[in-house]
Amino acid sequence: MPSFLPVDGNVVAYSVLISIMLGTTVFSKSYTIEDAVFPLAMSFYVGFGFNALLDARVAGLDKALLALCIVWATDSGAYLVGTKYGKRKLAPTVSPNKTLEGALGGILGAILVTIIFMIFDSTVALPYGIYKMSVFAIFFSIAGQFGDLLGSSIKRHFGVKDSGKFIPGHGGVLDRFDSMLIVFPIMHLFGLF
Numbered sequence: 001m002p003s004f005l006p007v008d009g010n011v012v013a014y015s016v017l018i019s020i021m022l023g024t025t026v027f028s029k030s031y032t033i034e035d036a037v038f039p040l041a042m043s044f045y046v047g048f049g050f051n052a053l054l055d056a057r058v059a060g061l062d063k064a065l066l067a068l069c070i071v072w073a074t075d076s077g078a079y080l081v082g083t084k085y086g087k088r089k090l091a092p093t094v095s096p097n098k099t100l101e102g103a104l105g106g107i108l109g110a111i112l113v114t115i116i117f118m119i120f121d122s123t124v125a126l127p128y129g130i131y132k133m134s135v136f137a138i139f140f141s142i143a144g145q146f147g148d149l150l151g152s153s154i155k156r157h158f159g160v161k162d163s164g165k166f167i168p169g170h171g172g173v174l175d176r177f178d179s180m181l182i183v184f185p186i187m188h189l190f191g192l193f
Contacts, residue, residue: 017043045150046174049181052188059192062124066117067140067187070110071179074141075148077109078102095152103145110141136190143186144179151178 021036056064082102090098114137118130128136151174155161174181 014043014047042154045181048185049177052184053180055188056184056192060124062121063187063192066114066124066192067180067183069113069117070137070140071144071183073109073113074106074144075179076106077112078106078145081105081108091149091152094149094156098145098149103142106145107138107141110137110144113137136192139190140183140187144183147179147182150182151175 018040021040022033024031025033025036053064056067078098079102082097082099082105085105086099086101088100089096090100090103111134114133115130118124118133122130
């Protein structure tokens with residue numbers, strides 16, 4: 001069905017949101033640019049992340065599952081290697097338990113799960129081969145770890161331990177998706193969906 005808009009509806013929605021948020025700062029003495037920028041940045045972060053997640057599902061369940069497996073393998077590899085061998089702190093002011101060794105373990109976990117995934121489903125990464133996908137997995141793993149640190153930084157900024165209470169024992173919905181909100185758009189950028 002053709003659209004009557006010359007641009008995507010998301011562009012229009014974000015343009016209206018930006019205009020309202022920034023326009024409010026012009027007429028308010030108590031609502032500053034800083035007050036407006038944070039909700040805008042968060043709407044882009046969450047909005048584009050979940051939009052890319054939906055795009056992944058439309059492109060194929062196998063691609064969405066690969067992205068999830070990369071994130072989970074990164075988290076697991078980082079935890080296992082970091083707890084056993086971790087010495088050098090990665091970002092002590094944001095997340096004091098994360099280590100450089102753990103981050104490298106996360107990257108290795110992502111590469112390993114990508115190779116295993118492609119052995120069982122070689123069509124998931126067409127036209128890329130196993131070598132390129134392994135290199136991509138490094139980028140996706142780093143992006144996922146950055147997303148995790150970004151989520152921790154946001155919580156630390158607001159002085160909260162969890163992003164919500166919807167998922168008891170797991171820190172909230174954003175704590176479960178912080179890595180994915182970065183990885184899915186980057187996988188989309190790489191043309192995987």
